[in-house]
Amino acid sequence: MPRFSLIVATIGRTTELKRLLTTIDLQHIADIEVLVVDQNDDDRLLPILNEFLPRIQIRHLRQAIKGVSRARNAGLEAAIGQIVAFPDDDCWYPDGLLERVEEWFSQHQEEDILAVGAEDEDGVMSGNRWPQDQCRILPYNALRTTFASSLFLRDHAVQTGIRFDPQVSFGEETDYILKLSKAGSRGRFDRSMHICHPCRDMLSGTVTHKRATHYGAGMGLLVRRHALYGLWVVLLGYELLRIGAVMLRGDMEGAGFCWAHARGLFKGFASGQPV
Numbered sequence: 001m002p003r004f005s006l007i008v009a010t011i012g013r014t015t016e017l018k019r020l021l022t023t024i025d026l027q028h029i030a031d032i033e034v035l036v037v038d039q040n041d042d043d044r045l046l047p048i049l050n051e052f053l054p055r056i057q058i059r060h061l062r063q064a065i066k067g068v069s070r071a072r073n074a075g076l077e078a079a080i081g082q083i084v085a086f087p088d089d090d091c092w093y094p095d096g097l098l099e100r101v102e103e104w105f106s107q108h109q110e111e112d113i114l115a116v117g118a119e120d121e122d123g124v125m126s127g128n129r130w131p132q133d134q135c136r137i138l139p140y141n142a143l144r145t146t147f148a149s150s151l152f153l154r155d156h157a158v159q160t161g162i163r164f165d166p167q168v169s170f171g172e173e174t175d176y177i178l179k180l181s182k183a184g185s186r187g188r189f190d191r192s193m194h195i196c197h198p199c200r201d202m203l204s205g206t207v208t209h210k211r212a213t214h215y216g217a218g219m220g221l222l223v224r225r226h227a228l229y230g231l232w233v234v235l236l237g238y239e240l241l242r243i244g245a246v247m248l249r250g251d252m253e254g255a256g257f258c259w260a261h262a263r264g265l266f267k268g269f270a271s272g273q274p275v
Contacts, residue, residue, distance in 0.1 A: 002057065003031040004098055005081030009063075009071030010089035011039035014048060021052045023093040029102060033057045035078055037071040069164035069172050072148075076158055084153045086173070091118075091149040091197040100193050101152050112157040113137060113177060113187025116150045117194035126199040130189060137187040139178060140231055143219060145189035148173040149197050157185045168225075170218025178226050209260040216264025224269045232269050239265060 006024065010017055017036075024034060034056055038045055049058050061078060063071045072086055083105060087093070097116075104114055115137060118127035127147035137145050151173060160183050168175045177187065216239075223232040239262035246255040 002033040002081040003029060003083060003102060004033070005075075005079035005084045006032060006034045007037065007072055007075030007079060007084065007086050008034060008089055009037045009039065009068045009075070009086075010045070011066065013089045014044055016090040017045065018048050018051075019092050020087055020089060021048065021056065021058075023095075025052060025055055026095060027093060027098045028096055029098045032098070033059060033079075033081055035059045035061060035075040037061045037063050037075050039063045039066045039071055067166050067169075069166040069168065073163045073166075076163060079155075079158065082155050084155065084158050086148045086151055087195065088149045088197065091195050093195060097193060097195065104190065104193070105152075105154065108188070110186060111188055112154045112185040113180065114152040115145050115147065115177075115187065115189045116152070117191035118147050118150045118197045119194050120197065120199040124199055126197045128189065128191075132189070133191040135189050137177060137181065137189055139181070139226060139228055141189075142174050142178055142181075143171065143222070143231075143235075146174045146177045147197075150195050151177070153180075153185075160185070168218060168221065170215050171222040172218075175222055175225065178222075209257060212257045212260040213264035213267075216261040216266075217268030218264075220265040220268025220270070221272060222268075224272050232265075236262065236265055 008020065021034070024032065036045065036049060036058060038060060049060055052058060059078065061074055063074055076084070083101065101114060115128060118125065120126040128145050128150060130141055130144040135141065135145070157180050160180065162176070162179050162183060164172050164176050181187065219235065220232065223235070239258060243255050243258045243262065246258055
């Protein structure tokens, strides 16, 4: 049984996937399986996978029905590692990360879930922007401490049979972790470790208005699904304050992205449906 199962849902990307596999190859733990869940309609990944196959245990899974949650679920059904992770195809691992994760789990036998930090190539936080560097993962902070690429799970949590919901297109990892928590899994957030991922938020200039709306809608749907009504009020209030602050800086374009996110947050909560 491998120590790690790394489930990579991928479509369209090749250069980024090669970078991820390169950093996995450089980890100090050899007992790793990488499950590449391929949603491409062609064989563009084969040259890349063949390049690493002599050194990395890669399992190439084809996924005809597209969707990141379906792809991750296919990986979960096939994974046999003791620790499972979900690196995005455009993230990468710092040197020694998996060794530190393995050590963390050996020192925290009571924990089933570890969420580490996320930084871009310049060291700027690119996900799970929670003010605490270390804390327990709870319903009120799960949206800010759970980021798919930064999650590591014991096989015990995987064996509960709980899976990602394909109907949740944004915030699906938080929905998954909240369901695991309700089933009794315990988790912690620890920013002393981190994965690397490009920064893509409302003010980074890397998302569209449509995507900002979808992000907000996914968040609104999520808090409604888990009856986090007080949290929804706080999130909506925060977005409105952020719009005002961004406008005061004279950044009307940024305010538009924030407004799109706030609008999605309201619609997703009010309708209970993805937008």
